[in-house]
Amino acid sequence: MISYLKGTVASIQKSTGNRVTLILDVNYIGYEIQITRRLSQELPVALSEKTVQIFTHLQIREEQQVLYGFASAAERDLFRQLVSVNGIGAQLAIALLDTLGLPNLVQAIVTGNIRALSKTPGVGSKTAERIALELKTKLAQWHKVSEVESPLSANGLSPGIQEDVEMTLLALGYENDEIAQALHAISEDTQVAKSKNAEDWIREAIAWLSR
Numbered sequence: 001m002i003s004y005l006k007g008t009v010a011s012i013q014k015s016t017g018n019r020v021t022l023i024l025d026v027n028y029i030g031y032e033i034q035i036t037r038r039l040s041q042e043l044p045v046a047l048s049e050k051t052v053q054i055f056t057h058l059q060i061r062e063e064q065q066v067l068y069g070f071a072s073a074a075e076r077d078l079f080r081q082l083v084s085v086n087g088i089g090a091q092l093a094i095a096l097l098d099t100l101g102l103p104n105l106v107q108a109i110v111t112g113n114i115r116a117l118s119k120t121p122g123v124g125s126k127t128a129e130r131i132a133l134e135l136k137t138k139l140a141q142w143h144k145v146s147e148v149e150s151p152l153s154a155n156g157l158s159p160g161i162q163e164d165v166e167m168t169l170l171a172l173g174y175e176n177d178e179i180a181q182a183l184h185a186i187s188e189d190t191q192v193a194k195s196k197n198a199e200d201w202i203r204e205a206i207a208w209l210s211r
Contacts, residue, residue: 002067004055005031012040017091022069024054033069036098042071059090066090074173075102085134087127096120096131106171107202109135110164139167164198169205182208 007026014020020040022033033054044050054069055076068090070076075097082093096105099120108116109132117128140163162183169179182205186192192204 002056002058004053004073005033005069006051006053007031008049008051009043012043019091022054024052024069031067033067034094035069036094038098038101039069039071068094070097072102072173074171077173078102078106078171081135081138082131084138085131088131092120092122095122103168103172103202103206106168107199108132110139110168110171110202111198112136113199136167139171161196161198161201165201165205168198168202169209172206174209178209179205 005024005026007024010023010025010030012020012022018037020035020037022035022040022043024031024033033056035054043052055071055073057068057070057076057079059066059068068076068079070079079090079093079097082088082096083090096117100108100116104116107113112132114125114128114132117123117131118125123131165183166179169182170176174182183201186201186204186208189204192200195201
């Protein structure tokens with residue numbers, strides 16, 4: 001299994017079906033990696049000497065091998081979770097990441113936002129419901145094992161909303177202590193503390209953690 005590759009961008013090619021292929025030069029070997037459009041816009045220009053790190057997932061089916069590339073380990077891990085859902089293939093998983101982006105996609109899954117998930121071409125309401133149901137269950141199990149501290153219980157936030165916030169931040173790759181610090185910090189904001197909407201807390205927590 002190839003966890004990640006570090007190299008320079010040789011070229012970025014767009015092909016049929018809106019697919020984007022990155023050719024990454026790693027020690028004079030060109031790796032062909034399918035990436036999201038979002039990632040292609042963030043990468044340095046072709047022939048740049050700047051080294052980039054691409055997190056990868058290798059898919060092997062019959063005689064075909066496809067290497068998929070992502071900006072972060074969290075994005076790669078969510079891709080793996082998506083393709084584990086019945087009826088969700090690699091291209092649809094890529095489309096979900098492209099349409100919503102990692103934070104919004106995780107937030108939509110955790111909060112069961114079917115409307116947001118359905119914005120992705122090829123994802124109907126039934127598919128969106130299946131994604132939200134199956135992956136929220138997996139994220140809940142992950143959250144339970146992680147034993148995230150719960151600093152907000154004394155601040156009136158309902159356990160259900162608190163769990164949604166913590167699950168989202170975990171799925172985005174944040175550590176337990178970072179999550180505890182962020183939630184403690186934003187809970188001191190009276191405007192945020194009054195909100196009973198998980199999406200408000202998630203948005204503020206990500207903003208605090210991104211500073």
